[in-house]
Amino acid sequence: MSDLQVPEITYKRRIEELELEITQIAERKELTAAKKQKEKEKIHIIIDKFKEELFKQKEHVERVRARLDIEREHWFKNRNKIKAETITELLQLCIFPRSLLSEINALYCAHFIRVIHDLVTPNFSTIICYDRLFPDISYSLTSCSENEAICYERFLESLLETVMI
Structure with missing residues (x-):
């Protein structure tokens, strides 16, 4: 952090x-x-x-x-993929696994998404990112242990705090 x-x-x-x-x-x-x-x-x-x-x-x-x-210019350069696919991969391969490790990692992941947004990173859409995260919460949580679910809840809560500001 x-x-x-x-x-x-x-x-x-x-x-x-x-x-x-x-x-x-x-x-x-x-x-x-x-x-x-x-x-x-x-x-x-x-x-x-x-x-x-x-x-x-x-x-x-x-x-x-x-x-x-x-460096942000180089993060999502693959033009063969649409934004939604790139963001889904980011969430599946980077954000979701790390956000389950601990509450501090969950906060880091949420803050990193905010940083990507604040930097106006090319080919990154915060709305698509949130759209991928929030509708399918039940699917994500059913595969989690109790501790992982708590961490993931902290991640989502931290993301929602930015929406509420």
Whole structure:
């Protein structure tokens, strides 16, 4: 997931928690001034590391997006097939198997479909993709274990979140 999206909200929430901790240290009476200062410095170091890591992750995602933007031209080049066939193969051979492995893989697959859409990938139709996924859910689920069904549900839920936005 870290190749496609930066969890900025999580980073910001954690940084806010640490900043709150700094203000709480100032109010602690059992600590000496030197200990308070030392604790604050430790937390500031952690905050700086989080900010640096967030910056690096943003840069990484930008590099991945730039690479995907270049490569997208070559993903669905086969002109002998119609879009629907190409998308069906993508779903059958790539998306469906991976989306069943774990919930994080399911989220990755859903996000990857969003990325393909956002990049305006040639010969990819999001509507055809959704049309292939949603009408035949019962057929897909009957071949799944309980855990795979949960993962697949998470995949579909994540896809529907983009439609609802």
